[in-house]
Amino acid sequence: MRPGAAVSVTVTPDEALARILRNVDALDVVDRPIRDALDHVLAEDVTAPIHLPSYDNSAMDGYAVRSADLTGPRELIVVGDVRAGYVAHEEVRPGTAIRIMTGAAIPRGADAVIQYEKTRACGADDDQSGPLSIMPPTSIRIESRIEPGTNIRRAGEDIRSGSLLMTRGQQVGPSEVAVLAAIGRSHVRVVPRPVIAVLSTGDELVEPGLSLGPGQIFNSNGFALGALVARAGGELLTGVAVPDSLPELRARMAELLEVADLVVTSGGASGGAYDIVGQLASREGMVESLAVRMKPGKPLAIGWLNRPPRSPTSGQGVPFIGLPGNPVAAMVAFELFARPTILRLRGIADLDAPTVTAIAEEDFSHHGDRVSYVRVSLQWTGEIFAATSVGLHRSGALSSLLSADGLAEIPGDGVGGTRGELIRVRLVDWSGGLRSHLRHAHQGSPPMREMLI
Template sequence: MKSVEQHVSDLLALVSVPEATELDLLRAHGTVLAGPVVSEVSLPGFDNSAMDGYAVHAADLTQASPAAPVRLPVVADIPAGDPSPTAIRPGMCARIMTGAPMPTGADAVVPVEWTDGGSVQVRVERPAAPGGFVRRRGEDVEEGVTVLRAGTLIGAGEMGVLAAVGRRTVPARPLPRVVVLSTGEELVEPGRPLGPGQIYESNSYMIAAAAKEAGCEVHRHGFVGDDPAGVQDALEGLLLRADIVVTTGGVSMGVYDVVKEVLTRQGTVEFTSVAMQPGKPQGYGTIGPDKTPIITLPGNPVSAFVSFQMFVRPVLRKLRGLDPAPLPGVRARLSTTVTSPQGRRSYLRAVVAPAESGAEVAHTVAPAVRQGSHQLSALADTNGLLVVPEQVTELPAGSIADVLVLPGH
């Protein structure tokens, strides 16, 4: 059987980092910058007021106090966005709004709370420090400075920066388009009545959600039955909207493992066994005239979920232009003894939690009671995968183990 690391390596070799393109700002959300962004403007672009108040000469107010307030004539009103130049001579002031440009000559702003709020003449009861409540030109960003580097993931904060420096488009790698397909004659769409021997289809919903969590555009095709012609037609119909196809089911050794049957004929998909539990049967390759990558996962729900996290997630990260890093891991003290088959690496659903203050290891881990590859319910209660190495058949309670932390936890 193939090692987990070798299978990850083979899958990563299946895809290339896509070429960058200029994306409209909103479409760039969630993508990865393909080049640096250099600001062509300063932020702020001009000295402006940080408060609603009065633009003043600080020297006029050095003796101001509640007992001896200074009175200044208000010679101008300056709203935010005012394009007209204004100049303030000593002994005068201008009423100014937050964000409005500072008038020539003024070197401080007195907040309105320090005054009587006058519109013709204002009484000021506190001194003002030179530069007080003034946002200086370029104090946030200087023109010509790199504000975002290549490889930056564009989230809400980065989007704000891009808009603030005037970028309408950015060089980025588009989000991968992932198409998810499940197979099985026994499957029924949720919400419809079940017949004898039927089950609700859950894999495509689960894998589609996982692909969205991985930052991709996702199309859930749903599922098809075990007819080879139907599977072939479905796969061919998906290729126009897919940068990568992910299937679940039909990859083992059974008579009705139709995905394996259909794709084996094409000669571009390899099926293999990986030394892991759950998730032993795996497949990967390309389909169609454009050699679209396809990853075929087992049909048992937990096997499909674990396989996605271990194998598909790094591939999608590479397609996004990110480091195809594995799930983050922690060391944790095991609450109970667990067993594992010889020669296969087990990934057991578990709950990882912070240990008590002062503990030797920062985390504890408790494996879920239900570990069957068909037992999906425990996934909703767990936040990690407890790893039992291939050569280990038992980890006793109290031992230290490696745990992979699932996304969103």
């Protein structure tokens, strides 16, 4: 055995994920201002404390009238004027009207609103199609009949007080924020977004913007994984590279463990002589090395790291996932293992990635007992998706990521994946142009709702 090498346990991808998730729970609930609740998961049911609208109000600019006055052409005396945010002090009595703006409360005595364009100021030759004047006319003439309730939005017609609006586990989007504000909620109980520490290790790594030396490469993994963290709903703590130095890695890790809810590393965990992440993780917590039956992404380290003794939460462990160092392998392994872990921490119940069934446009290779995750592009044929491999199928070939719509899952038993057969494709949201590409290429196709991740 090489110095520093670790004994790996061989598992399937599903078994590896189960090992990671078995002790991972949603983060503790917090009270958030609704301005900051976007993309969080609700930790409570939300019921309406009031009606919406909370009072009868006008659906348009016009005049509040009594429908009984308008059985035929009629002149009405304008006795008042009310706009949104105010209440008319006058009452609509027989033969009178009150000018009213959209959203204003319906005055006493009125049972309908006639829109401004269907009225005419008495003595005027033209209709009132121009802008409303600041001062209402003294009287108006109306030629048309009107039914009770016309242009009135009734209290509670949208939302009734006491009705269930949102349920625990629901994600907060802009619509949820709008409704929460409309019913008067300033705060809401949610599961916080987890803080994810991302570290890339290797003496060969250089931050983008600096000059490359001999044998060096840019730190693409730190930035790629940071972007994937954001897509999964986590808050990125860092994405910098750390050299292959045990003291430096230990110091950086201790700093991150103060606040991180999950630590994700790339490189340095495969058990090689210079792979220090696995060595440090084994010293600082309970970590095991896995050999996952998948391609790419076979080496994986998982477990728990101890928080520093000075940390306020020192008694709590932090889940750890050590991904492979090759760029594509790291992104594939992130999708399979880190993404579901982040969703679990966020309190999301459904951890499964969206999938579609596609027909293989070529023969896909098998790799013994390992499941192959092949980058593919998808095209809608009018009846089914067609899957074609993209780019070089090497774990370091980054260019293939730009045109990959998904990962075709090719079983490791030698069955399936032949040209013309149906295959399962796990959709990924890696490219910024992915969504528009799929929308335009497959507009109107039945699985569209599955594809919009």
